Amino acid sequence: MIDLHAHTTASDGSDTPAELIHHAAAAGVRTLAITDHDTTGGWEEAVATVRQLDVPFTLIRGTEFSCIYTGDGVRISLHLLGYLFDPDAEALKAERARMRESRVGRGKAIVDALVAAGYPISWQQVVDIAGGGAVGRPHIGQALMQAGVVDSVTDAFAHLLSSSSPYYVPKREMPVQLAIELIRQAGGVPVIAHPWARARGRILDEAALRSLPGLLGIEVDHPDHSAADRARLAELSAELGLLSTGSSDYHGTRKPVRLGAETTSPEALQRLLSLATGIEVIRSEPAAKAG
Ligand code: AMP
Ligand code: ZN
Numbered sequence: 001m002i003d004l005h006a007h008t009t010a011s012d013g014s015d016t017p018a019e020l021i022h023h024a025a026a027a028g029v030r031t032l033a034i035t036d037h038d039t040t041g042g043w044e045e046a047v048a049t050v051r052q053l054d055v056p057f058t059l060i061r062g063t064e065f066s067c068i069y070t071g072d073g074v075r076i077s078l079h080l081l082g083y084l085f086d087p088d089a090e091a092l093k094a095e096r097a098r099m100r101e102s103r104v105g106r107g108k109a110i111v112d113a114l115v116a117a118g119y120p121i122s123w124q125q126v127v128d129i130a131g132g133g134a135v136g137r138p139h140i141g142q143a144l145m146q147a148g149v150v151d152s153v154t155d156a157f158a159h160l161l162s163s164s165s166p167y168y169v170p171k172r173e174m175p176v177q178l179a180i181e182l183i184r185q186a187g188g189v190p191v192i193a194h195p196w197a198r199a200r201g202r203i204l205d206e207a208a209l210r211s212l213p214g215l216l217g218i219e220v221d222h223p224d225h226s227a228a229d230r231a232r233l234a235e236l237s238a239e240l241g242l243l244s245t246g247s248s249d250y251h252g253t254r255k256p257v258r259l260g261a262e263t264t265s266p267e268a269l270q271r272l273l274s275l276a277t278g279i280e281v282i283r284s285e286p287a288a289k290a291g
C-alpha cells in the first residue's frame with residue numbers, strides 16, 4: 001500500500017514520527033509520505049526509524065502547506081502537499097517558519113475567545129498538548145475534549161472550531177501560486193490536497209483548479225471526498241495531465257481515519273518520483289540488516 005499523506009506530533013497528529021512509521025509498517029503500508037503542516041520537523045526522526053525497519057519500506061518526505069487562493073474577489077483557504085523538496089531552499093524555509101509562528105498567535109487568539117465565552121481550557125494546556133509541534137485546531141480540540149466540553153476532536157470541529165464558528169481566527173497562508181513556484185524551485189512536487197473536502201468550507205471549483213500553472217498533481221482519493229467528486233477529479237486530473245494520488249491524511253487519535261485507508265497507484269508513485277529532483281526517498285534495508 002502507498003499512502004502519501006500523514007501527520008505526526010511535529011504538527012497535529014498524535015503519533016510521534018517513529019510511531020507513525022511503525023504503525024504504517026504494521027498496517028501494511030510500504031510507501032508512506034510524512035506531511036506535517038508547515039514543517040519538516042518530523043523528517044529526521046522518521047528517517048532514522050525507517051533505516052532501522054525490518055520490512056521493505058519507502059519514506060517520502062513532504063509538507064502540507066497552508067495556502068490561500070485569491071481570484072474573482074474570493075479568498076479560499078486550501079492545503080498544498082509538497083513532496084521531496086530541498087528543505088534548505090531559503091524562500092520556502094522562511095515561509096514555513098512564518099506560518100508556524102503565525103499558528104501560535106492565532107491558536108492563542110482562538111483559545112482566548114473560547115475562554116472569554118466560558119469554556120474551561122487554557123493556552124498552557126494547548127501548548128502542552130502540541131508538545132512543540134506546529135500548533136493547530138486539533139490541539140485545541142483535544143483540550144476541549146479533556147475539559148469534557150466535547151466527546152471527540154471531530155465533535156469540536158462540528159461547531160466550536162469550524163471556520164464558520166464565532167471563535168475562528170484565520171492563520172497566515174501562502175498564496176498558492178507562490179507555494180507551487182517555491183516547491184518547484186526546491187525540486188519538489190506540488191500536489192493539491194483534498195481539493196473538494198466540502199465540509200471544511202469554500203472549495204476551489206474546476207476553473208480555479210485549471211488555473212494553477214506548475215501544479216503537478218491532485219489528491220483525488222481522500223476520506224473527505226464523495227464518490228462523485230472522486231470520479232470528476234480523476235477525469236479532470238487526467239485531462240490536465242496531472243498525477244492522481246490517494247491518501248488517508250492520517251492524524252492518529254485526532255481523526256478516525258486509518259493508515260492506508262486511501263492509497264495511491266504504483267504508476268502514480270513512479271511518476272511522482274520521476275518528477276522530484278529536490279531530495280531522495282529513504283528506503284529501509286531489511287536484507288542488509290539480516291545479512
Ligand atoms: P488548522 O491547520 O489549525 O487550521 O486546523 C486544520 C486541521 O484540522 C487540518 O489538519 C484538518 O485535518 C483538521 N481537521 C479539519 N476538520 C476536522 C475534523 N472535522 N475533525 C478532525 N480534524 C479536522
Ligand atoms: Zn492536520
Ligand code: FE
Nearest residue numbers: 064079193194
Ligand atoms: Fe489538509
Ligand code: FE
Nearest residue numbers: 005007064249
Ligand atoms: Fe493533512
